[in-house]
Amino acid sequence: MTISILFYLFSIILVLSSxxxxxxxxxxxxxxxxxxxxxxxxxxxxxxxxxxLSMVLVLVYVGAVMVLFLFVVMMIDIDIEVMKRSFAxxxxxxxxxxxxxxxxxxxxxxxxxxSSNLSTQFDSFDKDYSNTKELGSVLYTEHVYAFExxxxxxxxxxxxxxxxxxxxxxxxxxxxxxxxxxxxxxxRIKLVDVKPxxxxxxxx
Amino acid sequence: xNLVNNFIQFLTAYINLPSYFIFxxxxxxxxxxxxxxxxxxxxxxTYAERKVIGYIQSRIGPNRVGWLxxxxxxxxxxxxxxxxxxxxxxxxxxxxxxxxxxxxxxAFSVWAVIPLTDNFVIADIDAGLLYVxxxxxxxxxxxxxxxxxxxxxxxxxxxxxCAAQIVAYEIAMGFALVGVLMASGSLNLGLIIQAQEGVxxxxxxxxxxxxxxxxxxxxxxxxxxxxxxxxxxxxxEIVAGFHVEYSGIxxxxxxxxxxxxxxxxxxxxxLLFLGGWLSPFAQIGFFEDSFLSQPSFFWFAIKTLFxxxxxxxxxxxxxxxxxxxxxxxxxxxxxxxxxxxxxIEGLMFLMNIGPWSN
Numbered sequence: 001m002t003i004s005i006l007f008y009l010f011s012i013i014l015v016l017s018s019x020x021x022x023x024x025x026x027x028x029x030x031x032x033x034x035x036x037x038x039x040x041x042x043x044x045x046x047x048x049x050x051x052x053l054s055m056v057l058v059l060v061y062v063g064a065v066m067v068l069f070l071f072v073v074m075m076i077d078i079d080i081e082v083m084k085r086s087f088a089x090x091x092x093x094x095x096x097x098x099x100x101x102x103x104x105x106x107x108x109x110x111x112x113x114x115s116s117n118l119s120t121q122f123d124s125f126d127k128d129y130s131n132t133k134e135l136g137s138v139l140y141t142e143h144v145y146a147f148e149x150x151x152x153x154x155x156x157x158x159x160x161x162x163x164x165x166x167x168x169x170x171x172x173x174x175x176x177x178x179x180x181x182x183x184x185x186x187x188r189i190k191l192v193d194v195k196p197x198x199x200x201x202x203x204x
Numbered sequence: 205x206n207l208v209n210n211f212i213q214f215l216t217a218y219i220n221l222p223s224y225f226i227f228x229x230x231x232x233x234x235x236x237x238x239x240x241x242x243x244x245x246x247x248x249x250t251y252a253e254r255k256v257i258g259y260i261q262s263r264i265g266p267n268r269v270g271w272l273x274x275x276x277x278x279x280x281x282x283x284x285x286x287x288x289x290x291x292x293x294x295x296x297x298x299x300x301x302x303x304x305x306x307x308x309x310x311a312f313s314v315w316a317v318i319p320l321t322d323n324f325v326i327a328d329i330d331a332g333l334l335y336v337x338x339x340x341x342x343x344x345x346x347x348x349x350x351x352x353x354x355x356x357x358x359x360x361x362x363x364x365x366c367a368a369q370i371v372a373y374e375i376a377m378g379f380a381l382v383g384v385l386m387a388s389g390s391l392n393l394g395l396i397i398q399a400q401e402g403v404x405x406x407x408x409x410x411x412x413x414x415x416x417x418x419x420x421x422x423x424x425x426x427x428x429x430x431x432x433x434x435x436x437x438x439x440x441e442i443v444a445g446f447h448v449e450y451s452g453i454x455x456x457x458x459x460x461x462x463x464x465x466x467x468x469x470x471x472x473x474x475l476l477f478l479g480g481w482l483s484p485f486a487q488i489g490f491f492e493d494s495f496l497s498q499p500s501f502f503w504f505a506i507k508t509l510f511x512x513x514x515x516x517x518x519x520x521x522x523x524x525x526x527x528x529x530x531x532x533x534x535x536x537x538x539x540x541x542x543x544x545x546x547x548i549e550g551l552m553f554l555m556n557i558g559p560w561s562n
Binding site for chain 2 (some may be wrong): 002028032035051052055056058059062063064067068070071074075130131132175
């Protein structure tokens, strides 16, 4: 009872906030709606007792990815009027793509889905069931190659993202700490012994 | 805790209440037990900050309101409540008022999984450590939204600085926590503390994980935007950072959230590395059978207060970092240290050395 009430509550908010992502005029609102929908999907996962996945969703997507998204969206000034003018240009292709996506979803749900497995309730697990442990025991045994492969792909993405930003601009003033630390007093200052008598003679 | 249980038993025995109502009632009582003292601690933390830094700088600190200035937090609070909340022109009103609430909710809700003694925790959940990480990272939204909704350059600059800093240090912090959960074998905070049980001080995680302990605490300083990492509000550069446009109780909530976060980091450091409620003298012959060798809330409070004092001590001692140095410290120093130490820890597991191996 309580579970289904919560399920419908979270899913309604999820659907509404997903609509908000695409319908709101301000891109910052869109990003914030996306944060809300991530939270709601995390809550749905929590209802399925998949607490690891739900926490990680919040941690990775809300805590890191969307922060960077907001960063970018807040700093660029998007003119809605200009965006609207090109709306008709993309209308056709957008229509085709959305039809394709709808077809795929319907295809998965009706044709390739064993409806005898379908249940109207979430599975309930006993009290010492740990989603984290279950996930780990499958991830590091059965799917270990796929897991390693995914991590290597991610590492590649990190390295390539860093190399993209590594460029040498001429005239950039950067600080080299090792040079600063290793500098000696002779490099910076030259002490000259000026004889006071000779100075006075020159003045005359 | 027994008192609460007795009260609940009394209720169930004499008044026939449905079970979900009882559950909600217990939860609310537990939340109040944690939240009311927490707010008082946070209020007196602000007083302690002014007093401690005052004495470090050879001043007296607040001493006018009440005996030794002890009523100062209440005076501040009344002042903040009575002041007007000024909303800047062209500011986004809804988000402007939402931002301080987000900060405060994120700071307070983490306390749901913090175990205060061995039998008191509001929600004893399995992925407690992940919950802590997820919600502390959610707190950054309060700052970003505040900076953007204020419609002010300084606030926006402060928010950008703050967000980049929090995202950078969260990674080092997360890796430090990976070390802790490798050592304890659990994400549950209660089990992490139980894994540190043994011969008093010697079996705490702080010794085998000493570099991670330092990284965690310093990242905690950076996460809460405290000195020496407080460029997000750097007074000399961008006035007061993300909350420059806030006044009245809206500012007060940010203030409260900042100090609640500091208390949280102090409590977490005590839990994860110093054995939480465990006694430093446990199983040491001399203190056997005395109060000092028993695990209790007293130890947890002392450890937390020590780290809270460290926050103030560090603020009064160190000058502010420059922004690029903060980023360098986070990415180029802390991250390699944590990854290296996790590798060392793996080797320690493999060779069965270290206090937790068997």
